[in-house]
Amino acid sequence: MSEAGGGRGCGCRVPQRASWSPVAATAALCLVLATSVCTAGAAPMSREEKQKLGNQVLEMFDHAYGNYMEHAYPADELMPLTCRGRVRGQEPSRGDVDDALGKFSLTLIDSLDTLVVLNKTKEFEDAVRKVLRDVNLDNDVVVSVFETNIRVLGGLLGGHSLAIMLKEKGEYMQWYNDELLQMAKQLGYKLLPAFNTTSGLPYPRINLKFGIRKPEARTGTETDTCTACAGTLILEFAALSRFTGATIFEEYARKALDFLWEKRQRSSNLVGVTINIHTGDWVRKDSGVGAGIDSYYEYLLKAYVLLGDDSFLERFNTHYDAIMRYISQPPLLLDVHIHKPMLNARTWMDALLAFFPGLQVLKGDIRPAIETHEMLYQVIKKHNFLPEAFTTDFRVHWAQHPLRPEFAESTYFLYKATGDPYYLEVGKTLIENLNKYARVPCGFAAMKDVRTGSHEDRMDSFFLAEMFKYLYLLFADKEDIIFDIEDYIFTTEAHLLPLWLSTTNRSISKKNTTSEYTELDDSNFDWTCPNTQILFPNDPLYAQSIREPLKNVVDKSCPRGIIRVREESLRSGAQPPLRARDFMATNPEHLEILKKMGVSLIHLKDGRVQLVQHAIQAASSIDAEDGLRFMQEMIELSSQQQKEQQLPPRAVQIISHPFFGRVVLTAGPAQFGLDLSKHKETRGFVASSKPYNGCSELTNPEAVMGKIALIQRGQCMFAEKARNIQNAGAIGGIVIDDNEGSSSDTAPLFQMAGDGKDTDDIKIPMLFLFSKEGSIILDAIREHEEVEVLLSDKARDRAAILKDPEVENEDQPSSENDSQNQSAEQMLSLPQTVDLVDQETPEKPPESDSESPSPADTEEAASVAPSEQVPSSTESHETASLDGECADLDNQLQEQSETEEDSSPNASCGTKAQPIDSILADWNEDIEAFEMMEKDEL
Ligand code: DMJ
Numbered sequence: 062m063s064e065a066g067g068g069r070g071c072g073c074r075v076p077q078r079a080s081w082s083p084v085a086a087t088a089a090l091c092l093v094l095a096t097s098v099c100t101a102g103a104a105p106m107s108r109e110e111k112q113k114l115g116n117q118v119l120e121m122f123d124h125a126y127g128n129y130m131e132h133a134y135p136a137d138e139l140m141p142l143t144c145r146g147r148v149r150g151q152e153p154s155r156g157d158v159d160d161a162l163g164k165f166s167l168t169l170i171d172s173l174d175t176l177v178v179l180n181k182t183k184e185f186e187d188a189v190r191k192v193l194r195d196v197n198l199d200n201d202v203v204v205s206v207f208e209t210n211i212r213v214l215g216g217l218l219g220g221h222s223l224a225i226m227l228k229e230k231g232e233y234m235q236w237y238n239d240e241l242l243q244m245a246k247q248l249g250y251k252l253l254p255a256f257n258t259t260s261g262l263p264y265p266r267i268n269l270k271f272g273i274r275k276p277e278a279r280t281g282t283e284t285d286t287c288t289a290c291a292g293t294l295i296l297e298f299a300a301l302s303r304f305t306g307a308t309i310f311e312e313y314a315r316k317a318l319d320f321l322w323e324k325r326q327r328s329s330n331l332v333g334v335t336i337n338i339h340t341g342d343w344v345r346k347d348s349g350v351g352a353g354i355d356s357y358y359e360y361l362l363k364a365y366v367l368l369g370d371d372s373f374l375e376r377f378n379t380h381y382d383a384i385m386r387y388i389s390q391p392p393l394l395l396d397v398h399i400h401k402p403m404l405n406a407r408t409w410m411d412a413l414l415a416f417f418p419g420l421q422v423l424k425g426d427i428r429p430a431i432e433t434h435e436m437l438y439q440v441i442k443k444h445n446f447l448p449e450a451f452t453t454d455f456r457v458h459w460a461q462h463p464l465r466p467e468f469a470e471s472t473y474f475l476y477k478a479t480g481d482p483y484y485l486e487v488g489k490t491l492i493e494n495l496n497k498y499a500r501v502p503c504g505f506a507a508m509k510d511v512r513t514g515s516h517e518d519r520m521d522s523f524f525l526a527e528m529f530k531y532l533y534l535l536f537a538d539k540e541d542i543i544f545d546i547e548d549y550i551f552t553t554e555a556h557l558l559p560l561w562l563s564t565t566n567r568s569i570s571k572k573n574t575t576s577e578y579t580e581l582d583d584s585n586f587d588w589t590c591p592n593t594q595i596l597f598p599n600d601p602l603y604a605q606s607i608r609e610p611l612k613n614v615v616d617k618s619c620p621r622g623i624i625r626v627r628e629e630s631l632r633s634g635a636q637p638p639l640r641a642r643d644f645m646a647t648n649p650e651h652l653e654i655l656k657k658m659g660v661s662l663i664h665l666k667d668g669r670v671q672l673v674q675h676a677i678q679a680a681s682s683i684d685a686e687d688g689l690r691f692m693q694e695m696i697e698l699s700s701q702q703q704k705e706q707q708l709p710p711r712a713v714q715i716i717s718h719p720f721f722g723r724v725v726l727t728a729g730p731a732q733f734g735l736d737l738s739k740h741k742e743t744r745g746f747v748a749s750s751k752p753y754n755g756c757s758e759l760t761n762p763e764a765v766m767g768k769i770a771l772i773q774r775g776q777c778m779f780a781e782k783a784r785n786i787q788n789a790g791a792i793g794g795i796v797i798d799d800n801e802g803s804s805s806d807t808a809p810l811f812q813m814a815g816d817g818k819d820t821d822d823i824k825i826p827m828l829f830l831f832s833k834e835g836s837i838i839l840d841a842i843r844e845h846e847e848v849e850v851l852l853s854d855k856a857r858d859r860a861a862i863l864k865d866p867e868v869e870n871e872d873q874p875s876s877e878n879d880s881q882n883q884s885a886e887q888m889l890s891l892p893q894t895v896d897l898v899d900q901e902t903p904e905k906p907p908e909s910d911s912e913s914p915s916p917a918d919t920e921e922a923a924s925v926a927p928s929e930q931v932p933s934s935t936e937s938h939e940t941a942s943l944d945g946e947c948a949d950l951d952n953q954l955q956e957q958s959e960t961e962e963d964s965s966p967n968a969s970c971g972t973k974a975q976p977i978d979s980i981l982a983d984w985n986e987d988i989e990a991f992e993m994m995e996k997d998e999l
Contacts (some may be wrong), residue, residue: 103483103605108538111485115536121505122179122529125520128504129168135195137167141504142518142724142837149202153807160205161212161522163269166196171212171522173220173241174557178530180543182233193240198248201270203280206255207290208262209248211356211554212522214297217245219556221304224542226559237484242304249301249310261316262291262338283333285344291317291662292357293553295364295373300558303566308580318364321357322376326399330383332357333399347406349396351414352965354409356553358384358422368425369563381424391429392436392611393453404689408660408697409458412447415467416553419474427478431607434471438487439615441468445494455615462508463519464499466527466555469692473531481604488535494527497859501723513712514856515727517806518833527555566774629707638687641694658688710810711737711828712856713795715841716744717849722859726837726853727805728795729829731813732778733820742853743793743826747838750789755782755796759789765789769850771838774829775799780816783823793852794827795834804833 125139133139136146149162161167169188176185195768198213204450221241227234254272255263264273265286273281298314324341326348333343334353350358362378364370387402388394394414396406413439421430440455441447447468450459469491476484498514499505505524506516532548549557567851633752639654646652646662655662659679674692679685713726730737748768751761755772759765770791772782779796786794796813813829830838841848851857 073267076179088519095235103481103486105482106485111536111538112541114485114489114492115533115541117496118529118533118536121492121495121500122175122533124500124502124524125529126172126176126184129172129520129525132503133282134169134191135166137162137164138522139168139504140507140518140521141501142516143833147519153802153804155382155807157205160203160266161208163198163202163204163209163213164200165198165213166192167212168520168522168525170196170220171526171554172217173216174223175525175530175555177227177544178542178546179533179556180541182227182543185220185223186233189224189234189237189241192217192220192244196244198244198251200272201277203266203268203278205289205290206252206265206267209267209269210252210294210297211552211556212526214245214248214252215552215554215556216526217241217248218297218300218304218558219552221245222549222557222559223544230543245301246305246307249298249307253309253313256313256317258338260338260341261311261313261320262286262336262341263294263317264338265290282332284337284339286338287319287335287353289356290333291336292321293360294318295360296550296552296558296979297368297556299364299368303562306566308566310436314344314554318373318376319363325380329399329402330379330388331387331397331399331402332380343399346399347396348392348399348402349406349411349412349414350384350417351396354492355413359416359553362420363424363550363552367558367563368567368585377424381426385426385429389429391615392432394433395453408693409450409452411450411459412462412465413467415447415465416470418469419471422471422474422478427475428607430471430475431479431604432611434468434475435608435611436614437468439611441494442490443615445498445514446508448511448513457512460510460512461517462511463517463521463535464495464505464507464524464528466531467534469528469531470555473535476535477660481603483604483608485535488532492532498856502719510710510730512729513710513725514714515710515712515725519806520806522552530555542642554746588659603927640697641691641787644691644695648751655688655691657684658691659685660688660691671847709738709807709854712853713830713834713838714829714851714853714862715838715848715858716851716862717746718845719848720841722851722857722862724837725856726830726834727810728834729810729812731783731815731827731829733813733827734783734823735826737826737828737852738854740826742851742857743769744849744850744851745792746847747771747795747842748791749839749842750786750791755785755794757785759785762789767792768851769793771835772796774800778816779813779827779829780818780820780823783825783827787825789821791825793825795835795838795850795852796829797839798830798832801832801964803831805831806833812820828852839985943992976977 067208068525091163095741128144129139129143130146132145136148138147139145140147140152147162149159149164170192173185173188173192175787176182188611189731194500203599218241224237225239226236228237251269251272252263252267254274257273258264263286265283266280267273268275268280269276271278294314295311298310302309302311310809320341321332321336324336324343326343326346331348332354334345334347334349336342337344345353347831348354358377358380361373361380361557365373384401387397394410394417395408398404398406402648418430418434418437421427421433428832437447440451443455443456444451447465448457449461452458469488472484472487475481476488495505499508499516501516504520507519509515509517534542539545546557548561549559592993593812639651639658644651644655652662656663657680658674659676660674661678663673672692672695674688676685676688678689711728711730714722714724714730715724716722734865735743746768748761748765748770750759750765750770750772752759753771753773754776755770756777759770765786766789767790770786770789770793771795772786774796783794808831811829832874838848838850851862
């Protein structure tokens, strides 16, 4: 059995392994290949079209890989906007995200096995030689253990796996003598010092040259790591052990997994997002299937597939049961608290969870996989890509999209399981969107903001490791691939490991397993397999019928309708609880309800009102729960209102040859001049003004007349520059930052303020670009002389731009943006005031792909509220005890455990009041959890 496709009956090809239970395998891993089945609804795709799309994927890969090799190699990554390599230390730090870069030609290593999957065997041979010749694993760089494992160790092992396969075939790689494996082993030993903790959980970072302890290492003081970071090692480490016979790697990875399993919250069977590597305490007690946890679950199931060790399946199924009970709220997957799993921990989802439908396919649970995938697809149809985070009512929560492959991965697995051509159409859309919105002359650029279509100078290595593999495989027939993909398992980075490893050097698994199970306990999970061999042929509308009710879920979404159904259903017949959006501070009835919910109003000296909730003052536990929800809603409402009052970023799109609209730069607006959000875009050729700072009358009016003038920031007010270029006849202006190296990747956008006087006389649009983005235009002028750009609120469709060169330049005044600020050339950073441009980009990148997003709008409740509504809630970490909750409509609700250790599922079911001590203990714990989450999210 491989995850790539199935074989017989319930779809599992079962390798012959001594102790591996074929019953368990066939029953639990229900991936079904139904290629001959075509469900009604989506028309079958012809072989020609599939081939055409496959070829398109190949061409796109060539564009990405070719540009990396030409312009970036041997650097770790390509910077596709500036067309050069990203070398750590030479670019402004992006924070933790840079920990993937170890000066080891990351993208090349991550691409190795993709080359073979895509039939580029010669290029593979060449790439392996380059890795052996050029890559140094002994650099004095601090790297993420997790990222280095999944991308570099996994890349080397995937490369090795396919190198020996090719060698055996007899044509290519005849010279190969396990050199990649030797490098992998060297790297494995470099990572081992990270495991030197009493818990066996690895430190999150390590210095490749100096390890952890030595002072030169500059790392080793961390106390926390994410669950996925500690729990995503077993496939690579076990493969390394089994390939080499050095058992230590598998032992260490098993120990870390054993520890995590021991630390699961015993009543909910969930794990938190971050854990203390020394004490084993959960640091973040929220739990989902996305950022921070995702591949921990993935590796439990896949470890069972690769290693045939029942205890991994047992653990996976126990967690899966909990996930489906608490986190899955179809079609949503929402984070909850590990101690109070009926309480949602947030009202947004992150993009990393898009891998989960694929994992559900591997598990054999097709229905919820179809549902969640469909929901995600609709979010994509709305925004072209999956934003890093989006709310339960499908608004953008964090607008970035670094070309993540998870959705393509799930699409591939769903196609393999259902054979429904609908998923081919989905893949086609992904290809189209990548080419339309992310493709730039020098590769593919991450989306900085899916709403504006602006780019980031970034092409992560996983784009080559994963995206192209899954897209190519989606359209490929068996004969299009030179080996049998079903003999391999995909790691989380889509590296291929051969299933025959399960029977090689397997002594360690027996010797060191610390699982508490001696015999497989299957009482807690369902062994039945949704046998799609029966399902689909008998009911070709099956997948479609699951998708159908979700078709309009994004457009017609109403958060209330989808989430909290469980709570509301509990009180059928009861008065619906007060919602934050309906609340009016002047309504005495509302004030009464507030009191019942334990919420008090505090009038602050500055006229604002603060809301505080004390669960123990609520009339009942249900009121306390309503109070908690009310507070959470109020926080959300406030931050949303703040956002709405802010202005989104603007876009500068280069439309002339050879860019043709592909390069979109994120720009800051001005508080004066033409407001591009209210008027059509301004289009024109660019010209540099003289003097370049634009602080006096221009000496080259003939050059800027009818054009968009480029001016350098500094030495006078923004408004003064605008007047000078306007007087010279410019139709717009772009101010370029004089602070060399600045970029919207690393600095918060801001809105150019006026000069404190009336700026109604400024009619032209003005935008601001940081230096890096500005230099892309300046370089373009140097190279191509005539450079035409579009100034707008968001990137325009390329086809429309190219068809319709006549774009109106409306010359409307903008009067609403007068500023009273008196200082010269004010730069008002966003968080300080609400009337500035909304950056809508994360304030800090996640530590790793497995860390939570940090959206700008997750700050604590703001001091803004609609008029007539209560203005503020700033101290709202309060929560309520949940005694009295018994069952929801699905009979899924279990009573909340009161302490981590001591809980029996039905102990307090009933309306009986919870003891005050227990309420207080819960309350403190929740406050702590909320505070922690808020801190993390900020
Ligand atoms: C990849 O590096 C891996 O899939 C990882 O597990 C999380 N996601 C990134 C890509 O988004």
